[in-house]
Amino acid sequence: MALDFGISPAAYDYISEVVYKNSRIYLGATKQQLVSSRLAHRPKAVGVKSFDQYCDYLHTHKNSDEIEVLVDLIATNHTYFFREQPHFDALAAQLLPGLLRHVPAVRNGLRCWSAAASSGEEAFSLAISLSEFNRGQRRIDWHIYGTDISRRVLASARTAIYAAAKVKLPDAGLMARYFQKGSGPYEGQCRIKAALSSNVTFIQANLFQAAYPVPQPQHIIFCRNVLIYFDPPSQAQLIKRLYDALIPGGYLVIGISDSLHGIQHPFDNLGGGIFRRAN
Template sequence: MTNAVADDREFTFSADDYAFLAKLLKEKTGIDLGPSKQNMVYARLAKRLRKLHIPSFRAYCDFIASPEGIDELGATLNALTTNLTKFFRENHHFEHLAGQALSEIRTRSTTQGRRLRIWSAGCSSGEEPYSIAITLRQSMPDLAQWDAKILATDIDTEMVRRGNEGVYSTESAEGVPADIRDKCFEPHGPGKVRVRQELRQLIAFKHLNLMSHWPMKGPFDLIFCRNVVIYFDKDTQRVLFDRYANLLVPGGFLYIGHSENLFGITERFKLLGRNIHRKIA
């Protein structure tokens, strides 16, 4: 398996090179590229080869496998992990959060204290956790009297940095309902806005590989893990959802992406509808 995937490309990229990179991504992140992502891998990593003046993918693979290439390995993983998101994506999840989920949490709070913990797992550049924070602000007039925190994690260190910064284009902020946009964002230079401080302080952005050790203890009231597990094989998904269940409070909620499901993966959750699940075990 040594033929180049394409002969007319700027860099030589053999099937062996692709197999090495796919195996590396699987081992480090649990993401399974499958056999059809060669063009995507080439397009994303060719930029790294140009920047580093590396003449071929074979040389690049040798470099990231060496002790000298440990820092570049992080850049490789950042480039290959997908980051597609927007504010209030799959809005029915935020509607459920604002309604049923927070109502139940309020009911429990009479005996458990005013504590609220939410995890955005695979937060990308931050639009999802900020959408959660906006929902909390709009739905909880007494939010300041709660011990409320949102954990936002991603494997891509650049996405974590951008999320923590909270700066977005004015166009991307148009996904926030107009009647609350001015309350949640402030101008931040030409064509840019920044999430206001009172929302940013609700969120802790952290780098986390879901396949590695999880330092947080929980428990969480809700977990958002949307459009993440579609890149994992079934065995990896089983392990992941079992770990999520272990960190959720009894009856806690799990939100997953529209193209994902838990059928044949776990029996620890009950489907409530539209990719909203409740922990039952």
């Protein structure tokens, strides 16, 4: 017997179709509970009484902000500082030295893209890692671009303010070097120092839009724990586009939950979720 999550099969199918069309997020046939939970308040918010009526609303308001709200609520934005730490270790030990050897001009302007930046923790983790790499001598000028489909989480990222209790760093000294602790109304929060955040730009983007709003080619792209939300054809399309967005010799980093298994691609697989575009 099918479980009743308050959403009819027809409504679920229609919402899944709208989400896929506007984001390529593939919900499949078994995410009724997730959809009904995350969208529980949206019918009332747009003035209707059921998910079936909500679908009618979406159909008649195809150019409304509600489509963006819908995708935002369905998208998963789980992140934290230095998530999957080995990738940041590899950045300093492998990726940056490799670029300096094979692409010497990178010293004058490294471009790094956090392609699913969410609320900014990954982009700022990259910024901290690059700044640490440069400590003692200015070896690389760099800029990081963080993109996400959600304007809501990007608005949070641009504040560069985080709950101090949730900022877990691999070295205690990083807090003093790169964060300001809040006081008064900001007690218990911390903000990325301007010297660091000024080198990070956040831009709203859909990974499947016609053209990416970040400078190309990029030297390093982090696109982690994203592929799992797309169907195989979309995964293949995205990987090709990211390959094309990289400089020869540049690196793509995917998440521990992602895989390029079954996807034809020209990357060199360096292991650990790290791929290199051939020279």
